[in-house]
Amino acid sequence: MSTSVKPIPPDMHTVTPHIICSDAAGAIDFYKKAFGATELARLPGPNGGVMHAMVRIGDSNVMLADEMPNCGSASPTTLKGTPVTLHLYVEDVDAGFARAIEAGGTTVMPPTDMFWGDRYGVLKDPYGHSWSMATHKRDMTPEQMDKEMKEMMANWKPPAQ
Known part of the structure; x- marks a missing residue:
């Protein structure tokens, strides 16, 4: 192994989300519009889909790919939900949230001042x-x-489902 190759690339963090999408190309377009993502890489798959891609949102990279059920890789759409939430810190949550909703996102909980000091x-x-x-x-x-x-x-009331 060459000593010039770093075990963790200099532009990567220790933990990097790698998400599976029902339409990775569409997701990349959404993340560009909603979160100001920059596309860093895209490797086309054998059927015209996305085998692997990476976008940068703020200072963080997110890897993504199309689902491949024959390889045990399913998206939240196929699974009927996800237990994982990806968290973004932004300069102006109200403006950023509005941008994401305008791009096609769906509000689960609108930005609210929270007890831990964040507007979330x-x-x-x-x-x-x-x-x-x-x-x-x-x-x-x-x-x-x-x-x-x-x-x-x-005084808490759960959000309407």
């Missing part, structure tokens, strides 16, 4: 992936968070 909202992209977006507004002590969490939970 959740949306679903057209390909079934869940994204939360936030702007950090206040630095909070653990005691402040605990107090505000208890106040919020006393």
